[in-house]
Amino acid sequence: MTDQALLLTPRPRSAIAKRGKHVSNFFRTVAIAAAAICAASSASAATITYTDANRGPVFLPRFDSSLGTLQSVSFDNRYSVTASYIYNSLPGSPAPMVRIFGTIGEPAYGQVMVNEVVQSYFSAANQISVNIVKTANPIFTADLGGYIGTGSFVLGFYSLVAPGYAPALSGGSFSNVSVTYTYLAGAGAVPEPATWAMMLAGFGMVAGATRYRRRKTVIAFG
Numbered sequence: 001m002t003d004q005a006l007l008l009t010p011r012p013r014s015a016i017a018k019r020g021k022h023v024s025n026f027f028r029t030v031a032i033a034a035a036a037i038c039a040a041s042s043a044s045a046a047t048i049t050y051t052d053a054n055r056g057p058v059f060l061p062r063f064d065s066s067l068g069t070l071q072s073v074s075f076d077n078r079y080s081v082t083a084s085y086i087y088n089s090l091p092g093s094p095a096p097m098v099r100i101f102g103t104i105g106e107p108a109y110g111q112v113m114v115n116e117v118v119q120s121y122f123s124a125a126n127q128i129s130v131n132i133v134k135t136a137n138p139i140f141t142a143d144l145g146g147y148i149g150t151g152s153f154v155l156g157f158y159s160l161v162a163p164g165y166a167p168a169l170s171g172g173s174f175s176n177v178s179v180t181y182t183y184l185a186g187a188g189a190v191p192e193p194a195t196w197a198m199m200l201a202g203f204g205m206v207a208g209a210t211r212y213r214r215r216k217t218v219i220a221f222g
Contacts, residue, residue, distance in 0.1 A: 044185045045071075051178040058175045059152040060109075063144075068183040073147050074139040075110040077177040080131070081158050085165035087120075087128040095120045095128050102160040108146060109155050110136030110177075127168050132160065147181070 046068065052058040063070050081104055087096070098120045105111040112134040123129035140147075147153075156175040161167075 045182065046185045047180055047182050049178055049180040051176075053174075053176040054156070055172055055174050057154045057156045058177050059154055060177060060179045061152050062149045063147050063181045063183070064150075065148050066186075068185040070144050070148060070181060070183045072139060072141045072182045073144060074180045074182070075136060075177065076180070077105060077110040077136040077155065077175065079104045079112070079134045079136070079156070079158070079173060079175050081133075081160065081173040082123075082129055082131055082171050083158075083160045083162070084123055084127055084129040084168035084171035085120075085162050086126060086168050087122075087165060088126050089122075095122050098128070098130055098162045098165065100130055100132060100160050100162055102158065104132070104134055104158040104160070104173075105136055105155060106157060108140075109153060109179075110138050112136050114160060124168075124170065127170065128165070129168075129171065130162070147179075 048063075048067070050060050052060055063073075083100065085098070089095075097117050099115075099117045101115040103111055103113055114132055114134065118130045118132070120128040120130050155177050156173055158173055
């Protein structure tokens, strides 16, 4: 009677090396995919906009740095200013044309220069007024630290001069302003891709370990 033996033949070294290289490439692919997903998660662009409209000063909140990294600040402002001046006119005389120059707004939040001749009108006894309407749409991408923090910054100030006329106490401004913050959201703000990356890496480790531990079984008769 022929003896029979069950032999477990180990995989040749060349095959093991080939399998190890395959597993290494597999893990490298998983790592690259996970890094790409995490990078996309942490670099998600987002915007947030605040608006205000009021007579006199208006207020816009500063950027909350816990949302992410601020990239740019853009304003969309519309200023409507009524400037008044003392004018001792003769009865029946028309309101004069007046040269107005100066500024509306602030440099960091959207300032416009004024230098023009406009038609005035009588707004009270011995008083003339002019209406100036301007828009400002600046975008800032550098030196953004002043827009970050708590509280608000104030807009709506103006300084308009009419040569030859003393300013009157009446007058004022109406501002309709908005600020848009563009920022890179932090990873915590969008956790789903990071979670998927962790799951992908975990499944990859399990699959790789399982494939590496396979052994070939050969039955030999002797």
